[in-house]
Amino acid sequence: MSKLFNLSFILLLVVTMAQAQPVPGTDENIPNLMTFGADAETSWGDAHFCQIIFFTVPKSQTAPIYIKVFDPDCGGENDEIQGEWDTQTSFSLYGGKGSCSNEDAKKINLDGDYDEGTLLASKTFGDDTQYDMKWYTFGPINPSEGEYIEEEGGFVFKLIIEGVSGDDGNMYRLFMSDNAQDEKEVEGGYAFYFKYTIRLHDDPKEMSHIYPYINDSSIVSIKQTNFDWDSDGWIVVRSVATAGKFMKISKDDEWISSLYTIVPEEYNTSLDIQMKKHPSGSIRNNNVIIYFENQYGELLKSYSVPIGGVPKYKGNPEAEEIE
Ligand SMILES: [Ca+2]
Ligand SMILES: [Ca+2]
């Protein structure tokens, strides 16, 4: 990656990173992240029982930061019971050398050295009413405890969420805050991920989004893969060059992939992956996995807010219909 590109990318980050630290992000409009216990049937919508989310703190930030988890327990409100509540979910925060640059941490599975780095904090939650619908706070954390990654313009932390045991679904949200008491953004900070396991809305009027970033001019196509979509509605990609193209969606307990061709206008822009439910609203409590790869099989980064803003189609407005 060239120095010039680095600089322009970081400038884009700086100007677009308001509201960057809730995960799922405000623009994503996704209700919750989801991780099932490792003993769950995959047909409930989780196949890996893990989620890895990265947080970048700009190098200008010297004051401590806090990583907060809303509803970290699995029980009571906001979670999905199977039989009785018996699920343990661990949240582990890593920093230091290798934590975020290790290639295994950028894969879909918990294989190899995905947990490389220094374990800064970890907590396992069961059916803990004291954390039900409440925030749990990791920190204070010194920004320099993250791994410095020049391409990201700062120190990066890795949060691994793992469904250790049990068969229930744990829903939660995350926030990187500059103080322990409430949720206040770290200026210029942001979150990114390579794979999302999420709960979709029940309300068909809501549209959710994911914003993978096309960072490299060697990308000629991307492959999207999703799991257990229950044939619910549509996934449509929009971009500066595409008014709207359908991507394939999976059935119950099924993986499916489809290809999308990248054109040069899309380099250094985000794609807007729109997830729209079927208007009948008949599919409820829909948990799904989605990720994107380039033609080399490397996972693309998606950002909790779109880098460079939500992409606007720049073609003929009369052509603005879904192909
Ligand atoms: Ca259970
Ligand atoms: Ca929960």
Ligand SMILES: [Ca+2]
């Ligand atoms: Ca599902």
